[in-house]
Structure formats: C-alpha cells, structure tokens
Amino acid sequence: MPRALRIIVVVIALAAVVFTFRYYFSQTGGSAGAALGGGPAFLAGAPAQSYPVTGLDGKTDSLQHYRGHVVLVNLWASWCAPCRSETPALEQLYEEQRSKGLVVLGIDQGESRSAAAAFASEMKLRYPILLDEGQAYGRAYAAIGLPTSIVVGRDGRIVRGIDGELSLAQMRDAVAPVLHDAQ
Amino acid sequence: MKARDFTIALAAAGVAMVLAQDAYPQWPGYHAWPYAAALALVAAVVLGGFRAASPGHAIALLGALIILAAGAGSGLLGPDTETVTSAPGTVAPLPDAGAAAFFPDVAAADIARGDARIIVRRRDGGSFELGPGERRYLAASELSLEPRLAAYIEAHDAGGRHLTITQPTNPAFLSPVVLFAQKVEVAGKLLPADSFATPAVQRQIKAFYFSRDDSEAARMHGMAGVASLLFAVDDDTGHLAPGGIGFVRSGSSAMLGGVRLGGTIGTYPALVVCAVPYGPALFIGGVFIAAGVGLAWAKSDRRHIVRKS
Numbered sequence: 001m002p003r004a005l006r007i008i009v010v011v012i013a014l015a016a017v018v019f020t021f022r023y024y025f026s027q028t029g030g031s032a033g034a035a036l037g038g039g040p041a042f043l044a045g046a047p048a049q050s051y052p053v054t055g056l057d058g059k060t061d062s063l064q065h066y067r068g069h070v071v072l073v074n075l076w077a078s079w080c081a082p083c084r085s086e087t088p089a090l091e092q093l094y095e096e097q098r099s100k101g102l103v104v105l106g107i108d109q110g111e112s113r114s115a116a117a118a119f120a121s122e123m124k125l126r127y128p129i130l131l132d133e134g135q136a137y138g139r140a141y142a143a144i145g146l147p148t149s150i151v152v153g154r155d156g157r158i159v160r161g162i163d164g165e166l167s168l169a170q171m172r173d174a175v176a177p178v179l180h181d182a183q
Numbered sequence: 184m185k186a187r188d189f190t191i192a193l194a195a196a197g198v199a200m201v202l203a204q205d206a207y208p209q210w211p212g213y214h215a216w217p218y219a220a221a222l223a224l225v226a227a228v229v230l231g232g233f234r235a236a237s238p239g240h241a242i243a244l245l246g247a248l249i250i251l252a253a254g255a256g257s258g259l260l261g262p263d264t265e266t267v268t269s270a271p272g273t274v275a276p277l278p279d280a281g282a283a284a285f286f287p288d289v290a291a292a293d294i295a296r297g298d299a300r301i302i303v304r305r306r307d308g309g310s311f312e313l314g315p316g317e318r319r320y321l322a323a324s325e326l327s328l329e330p331r332l333a334a335y336i337e338a339h340d341a342g343g344r345h346l347t348i349t350q351p352t353n354p355a356f357l358s359p360v361v362l363f364a365q366k367v368e369v370a371g372k373l374l375p376a377d378s379f380a381t382p383a384v385q386r387q388i389k390a391f392y393f394s395r396d397d398s399e400a401a402r403m404h405g406m407a408g409v410a411s412l413l414f415a416v417d418d419d420t421g422h423l424a425p426g427g428i429g430f431v432r433s434g435s436s437a438m439l440g441g442v443r444l445g446g447t448i449g450t451y452p453a454l455v456v457c458a459v460p461y462g463p464a465l466f467i468g469g470v471f472i473a474a475g476v477g478l479a480w481a482k483s484d485r486r487h488i489v490r491k492s
Contacts, residue, residue, distance in 0.1 A: 012467075049272075051288065075357075077347045077382075077383070078383070079347070079382050079383035080382070109347050109357055110345060110346060110347030110348055110357070110359070111344065111345055111346065111347055111383070112343075112344040112345040114344055115344055115383075133345050134288075134290065134359065135347065135348065135357040135358065135359055136272055136288045138356070138357025138358075139270060139271060139272030139273055139288065139355050139357055139358050140272045140273075140288070142273070143356050143357050144354075144356050145356060146357075
C-alpha cells in the first residue's frame with residue numbers, strides 16, 4: 001500500500017475513534033424523568049393539550065373549541081376549598097375581560113355532572129364549565145394540586161401555568177400581557 | 184497458531200462482544216470495569232499486531248479498533264440502563280437520548296389490553312411511536328417498552344356520583360391510574376402496593392395487588408385464582424373506616440368505607456433506555472473491516488494465481 005494512502009487510512013481510523021469518545025462525553029447528562037413533578041410552571045411555551053369532554057349541557061366540548069381566544073383554563077373540583085374561594089374572582093375576571101377576547105374555562109376534575117352543576121349554580125357562574133371525569137386535563141397540565149390555572153394564548157400555546165389559589169389582581173396580572181399583545 | 188492469526192481471532196472476538204452489546208444492551212455488565220478492561224486488552228493486542236499485519240489485515244484491524252472504541256465508549260461513558268415510569272398523559276425528558284417521551288392518556292380498556300404506545304419526540308422535531316415488543320435506536324440509545332402492572336381506579340360516593348381521584352404522593356397528582364411503585368409485605372408476601380385519595384369524601388385508600396397465584400395461596404373467599412385488588416380505606420383521621428377493607432376483582436366494584444371502589448387491572452408501559460455503541464462508529468468500523476478483508480482476500484487470490492501459473 002502506498003505510504004500516503006496508509007497515512008490517510010490511519011488518520012480516518014483515529015478520527016473515528018476520537019469522534020466516538022467525544023460523542024459519548026458530550027452526551028453524558030442528567031437522568032431521564034428529572035423534570036417530572038415540576039408542576040404547571042414548567043409548561044410555558046408548550047402547545048396546550050386538548051381532550052374532548054362534555055360540557056354542563058351534555059354536549060361535547062374541549063379547549064380546542066376556544067382557539068383564537070386568550071383562555072384562562074382553571075382546573076377545579078367542588079370539594080376543593082381554595083377552588084371555592086377563588087371562583088368569585090374568576091367570574092368577575094370573565095365579566096370584566098370577555099369583551100377583550102378572554103375566555104375563562106373551568107374544567108371540573110373527576111366529578112359527576114350533578115356536583116359540578118350544583119357548584120356552578122351556587123356560584124352563579126356564566127363562564128363555560130367542562131366535565132373531565134377521567135382527569136385527562138389535570139395530568140396533561142401537570143397539576144400538583146387544585147386549583148391549577150393555565151393561561152393559553154390565541155395561538156394555542158401555554159403562556160403560563162400557576163399552581164394554587166389566585167386573587168383577582170393576580171389573575172389580571174396573569175392575562176394582561178397576553179390580552180395586551182393581542183390588541 | 185501464528186501471532187497474526189491470534190491477533191485476528193482476538194479482534195474478531197472483541198468485535199463480536201461489541202455487536203452482542205448492540206443486540207442485547209440491557210446487561211449491566213457492559214457498564215462494569217471487567218468489560219472495559221477486556222476491550223482494552225483486545226485493543227492493546229490489536230495495536231501490537233499491526234507490525235506483522237499485511238496492508239489488508241491492518242485496515243481490518245483498524246476497523247476492529249473503531250468498533251472496540253464504540254463498545255468501550257458506550258460501556259464506560261454511556262448511562263446505565265434506565266427504566267422510565269410515568270403516569271398516563273405526562274411527559275418525561277430523556278436527556279441522554281436527546282428526546283422526550285410522551286406517555287399517552289388511557290382509558291380503563293387500554294389498561295386491560297396493555298397496548299398503549301409511547302411517542303418519542305426528538306430534539307430536532309422528529310417523532311416516532313414505540314409499541315409493545317418494538318425496539319428503536321435513537322442516537323447512542325436503544326429504546327424499548329416494558330409492560331408494568333397498573334390499575335385504572337374508579338370511585339363513586341354512596342349516591343353514585345363520580346369522585347375525583349388524587350395521588351398526593353405521586354408526581355401525577357390527578358391520575359386515576361395507579362402504577363404500584365412500592366412493595367409491601369402482606370401475610371408474608373411482598374405485594375405491589377400504591378395509594379390514592381378521594382378528597383370529596385375524605386378517604387385515603389391503599390391498594391394492594393393480588394395476582395392469581397397470590398389469591399390462590401391466600402385462599403381468599405371467592406377470589407381464589409382471580410387477579411384482584413385489596414383496598415384499605417382510611418378516614419380523615421387516618422383510621423380504617425368502618426367496612427373499609429375488602430377485595431375487588433378486576434373490572435368490578437365494591438362499597439368499602441363509604442366509597443364504591445372499582446379497578447381495572449392490566450399493564451401500562453415503562454420506557455427502557457439502554458446505551459448502545461454509537462451507530463456511525465460501528466458503520467465506519469464495519470466498512471474498514473470489509474475493505475481490509477476484501478484487500479487481503481484479493482492479494483491472497485492473486486498470489487494463488489501467480490503460484491499456479
């Protein structure tokens with residue numbers, strides 16, 4: 001074999017060995033599943049998942065149906081005391097901002113229609129309520145407790161995920177940048 | 184045996200070890216020092232054999248060295264085999280594979296069938312599905328599914344109203360699927376166990392899985408030979424609720440401690456991620472070996488023809 005060709009073959013082989021080790025050094029990272037349990041705050045920027053469920057009127061409905069609006073998704077249950085406490089503020093926010101394109105979407109987690117309907121009637125709610133008996137939204141939005149609120153932009157992407165009860169002022173702060181951008 | 188033949192045989196054995204690592208990557212021994220030491224020994228002998236090798240053999244030995252490097256790299260620097268369990272509807276990052284695994288949302292029937300497929304999305308935006316029994320390579324990792332015991336829980340109150348299930352000790356707080364991550368000793372047997380709550384009626388519930396054999400051995404009344412769940416229902420003070428303990432076979436329900444509890448037993452996949460030798464390095468090594476063997480064969484064939492004439 002000519003000397004030049006021999007050198008080329010050796011250089012290619014050495015480069016392959018070096019590249020292989022370099023690849024493994026660059027890949028060694030953290031362990032899988034590290035971000036699990038991080039809660040809804042880590043969802044910002046991700047596309048908002050939508051699952052067909054039923055509304056209080058018995059018709060099929062989903063988050064996807066409200067695409068094009070700024071949506072404040074609120075995961076709740078009637079037994080949850082903080083949910084009960086923040087609901088009047090949600091209703092007030094909806095009435096205040098619906099003309100600007102905001103939809104408040106209450107998604108009941110795991111309860112029957114009768115429990116959700118009684119709650120909606122007691123609280124005189126006018127914003128749409130969905131019944132998620134299988135709790136699919138709760139899992140998809142990484143809820144680590146109830147209530148959980150998710151701000152979804154007009155493009156269907158999550159802007160912010162918030163765990164726990166919010167005051168009216170905190171709700172306004174959460175949706176204001178998105179509503180403002182959209183105008 | 185000539186020194187050259189010994190070197191070639193040892194190089195072939197080393198390459199076979201790395202190819203076995205590629206085919207069956209789950210063996211933990213690949214990440215232990217004896218395996219790396221064995222590959223290093225083979226590499227040292229191969230390096231020493233270059234002087235006596237013909238040009239064709241030398242190229243093939245270089246190919247073997249590249250493959251040995253890929254095997255040693257995977258064994259020494261690749262992550263240990265990891266089983267990623269996650270609740271339905273959640274996402275688990277896979278940093279070593281440069282991807283994320285989307286665990287699908289499931290209904291009770293999907294758990295019973297055990298045929299859920301996981302979607303893997305790569306950092307570059309591409310994605311693929313992985314089903315039971317399938318294997319896929321991704322960068323220097325091999326991904327496969329392992330069916331794990333799971334149960335889809337349904338709870339109703341005394342009036343028949345559906346109840347929210349929460350798992351306060353689980354990363355997926357709002358999942359009705361329990362994955363039995365713990366093992367608890369019951370009647371001298373280690374049984375898969377998990378827990379959940381129905382906050383609307385202030386109940387904390389422990390669930391223990393009894394396989395058909397466990398039921399048979401326990402000689403449970405009416406449940407012998409049937410896979411079932413043993414539920415223990417505590418009230419909000421942490422004490423067992425009256426009538427709060429009982430067995431429920433898969434697909435049925437029973438009123439226990441003021442809650443109607445049912446469970447569908449089946450499987451839900453966990454994702455197994457194994458380090459494998461880097462594919463492009465195996466390919467380049469293979470090309471070198473093929474070229475070297477081809478050159479050596481052509482030369483020996485030419486010598487044979489010259490000798491004949």
